[in-house]
Structures are given as structure tokens and as C-alpha cells.
Amino acid sequence: MSESDRVAGVRYLVDDVQAAIDFYTTHLGFTLNTSAAPAFADVIRGPLRLLLSGAASSGARATPEDTADTPGRNRVHLIVDDLDAEIARLRDAGLSFRSDVVSGPGGRQILLADPAGNLIELFQPA
Template sequence: MNLISTRIITAQVETLISFYEQLTGLTATRYTPDFAELKTPGATLAIGSTRTLQFFGGDGIAQPAQNRSMIIEFRVDDVQRRFEQLADSLKSTIVQEPTIMPWGNQSLLLRDPDGNLVNLFTPVTPEAIEKFAEK
């Protein structure tokens, strides 16, 4: 089994697409006005409007901007450099500036426009680097 994607359901599709394009430097593929994807080598972040819920059984199965239990994580080459690049434009979204975590990653925490927690991280200790080494 492979985890292929994570989908965010939102009432503000374009706002979220713009945020994640700026954050990742990727360009989203927009399939419809209600659905887009940002593809990375490891997984895809999908963004769907609340209107897409009709295809899954109705509006009651998911609610936008309600998550408080999941962190969307992106490994980046240099989190400090990414922070410096994004600091001015995303200043209001920063939850925690780059900090080395006990498990060896340097992490930058932000909130997207829907309030989802986003972690940009770079492994920095030998153990963390080894964990993410290509094998």
C-alpha cells in the first residue's frame, strides 16, 4: 500500500492553491475550478472545493477549516533559506520560526489560510539525515 495524496477540502480553493504554490515553489495542476493537485516526488497534495463533497456522499462528510489534528509536512533542502525567502510574504502565517526538534529535524511551522498546520523541515542531525537517505 502507498500513501498517494492528502486532500484538503476548502471553501477557498484559489486562496489555498496560491498559498501552497508560494510555499512549495510548485505549480498546481488545475483539473477543474473545484480541484487541483500539487505533485511532489513522494506524494500529492490535492485541494478540493466543498462542492466536490457531493461526489462522496454529501456536504456532511467533511468540513473545511476544521482540522486541528494533522500536520502537512514538506521536506525541503534548506529550511532556514526557505524561511528567509518566505518570511516577508508569509509572516502572518508563521507559528514557529526554524527550530531544531529533538528528533533531529529543523522545522518551520506555519498555518495555511484554512488554519491547517504546515511543517517545512530539513533533517540536520546525522540520525535524521540517515533516516531520510535514499536507499
């Protein structure tokens, strides 16, 4: 099995690569894989490789002008064992959330944003 079969990559365009590295590694359990900051870095958590692309990266340069400054509704979905404990831990670290906790038939979730406004969904299965 090749690396591309074991890891899913998601690209997030960010304003500050180092701030994004710090956010994901400090608060969400990612580890730094490679860094060419301020242009690019990638962080990994399990099978997820998150590509953090600054303005000087090729990924950012390929983005159409009309979407460059608008984070979408897409988001990384991270499963947690105890949503309430994660919320408390992240609030204690000074982070704020972009939504309230939402409950549904599959579980509970809340949205958080990285320093560039990209969304992260913390999800606790039912």
C-alpha cells in the same frame, strides 16, 4: 507500477480553492495538476499529490458536521535543504508562521498554515 503506487495523496479541505492553489504553487514549489475551481484542484510536488477540496467538492461534503470547521493537528511534512533560508524567503513573501523553530534529535522544523488553516511542516533533517 500504477500512478497510485508512485504518488501519495492528502486531502485538505479549504475555504478558497484558488487561494490554496496560489499558496502552494507560489510559495512551496507545487505544480497545478488539475483544477475544477472553485470546487476542487490538485497540486503535485514530487510524490505528493495534495487534493484541495472546496465546499462544493465531494470530499468536503463527505466530512462529518462536527469536524467540518476544525483543521486538525495533522500536516503535510516537506523536507527542505536550508530551513533558515526557507523561513526568510517565506517571510519576505509576507507569510507568517504558526510556531517557532523547534529542534530535536532528527532535525529542525517550523509550522506554517495555508489560507484555510491547514498546517505545513517545513523540516530540515539533522
